[in-house]
Amino acid sequence: MNILAIVSQKGGTGKSTLAFSLAVAAEEQDIRTSIIDMDPQGTTKKWYGRRESDGGPEVNALNATQLEPAMPLLRKQGIQLVIIDTPGADTPGVTAAIQVADLCLIPARPSVADIEASAPTVSAIHRLGKPFSYVLNQCPPGRSIRTMDAFRVLQLTGAVASTPLAMRADHMDALATGQGVTERDISSKAAAEIRELLKWTLNKMEGKPHGQKQTRVA
Template identity: 85%
Template sequence: MKIIAIVSQKGGTGKSTLACSLAVAAAEQGLKTSVIDIDLQGTTKKWYGRREAEDGPEVNALTGGQLEAAIPLLRKQGVQLVIIDTPGADTPGVTAAIQVADLCLVPARPSVADIEASAPTINAIHRLGKSFSYVLNQVPPGRSIRTMDAYRVLQLTGAVASTPLAMRVDHMDALATGQGVTERDPTSKASAEIRELLEWLLNKIEGKAHGQKQTRVA
């Protein structure tokens, strides 16, 4: 069983949207997937309540203090991938999520404010000796100097997923309807980006080379 914790002490970076769509994409690939929502706002839990699909990932709302006990239970249930959605604040729950994760995914928008705000999160990940990767999220559609510059800056401080995620209405619409973007429109650019990101993350967890390709937004 592999565990991805989506962490950022800055709100509004799209953690919950990423958790939902990555979980759906993983389930579509045949992975038994579970989402754990430790954010008091409960965005992913509410998303789950709006789902009409009977298959796909389950979502459990827990506290950070329940994580350590929950992980062995999920493993016994045959869960293959766990995605933890965390609050945008420095809490004991975020620390607990980092501790149990095989990989921490740190979403950041291509702005100086977001990149600077990610520093405490990265410091906590380093302190706990965990692997991490940034993902550029909510970037301008099309090729953008801002995206390229942000990618280069983040590369200086750690790994960056090779597929940035563009700001697309598909993400908002899918969240509102209890879907992942790959369910809402399987052929959309948003769906392709989520699938590529999932592949990159799973390869990174397994220690496989995914190939160094230039960042792009199509």
């Protein structure tokens, strides 16, 4: 069972959006996936409430003390991928999520503010000795100097997913309708980007090479 924590103490970077769309994309590939919502705001739990599809992923809201004991139970249920959505603040829930994670994904918009604001998150991840990777989100569609500059800056940290996600209305619509972008419109660009990010993330968690040669910026 792989455990992915999506973390950034900055609000609105796309943690919940990535959590549910990656989870839906994983289920579409027959990877049994469970989302844990650690955010009292409950964005992912509410998304689940709007969901009409019968299949997975399921979403459970847990607090910091409930998280670690829940992992063996999920494993026993045959869950293969756990995706933890965390609040955009420094809380015990975020620390607990990092502690159980095999990989932490830090969504950041291609802005100096987001990248600067991620420093405490990266410090917490370092302190707990966990691997992490940034993923650029809400980038201007198409080739953009801003995205490329942000990508190069994050590359210096040695950890940025090769697929930046563009700002696309599909993500907002998917949040509103309880869908993942891959089921909302299977042939959309947003869907393709999420599938590519899932592949990259799974490879990283499995320790497979995901060389920078494959890097594609917007």
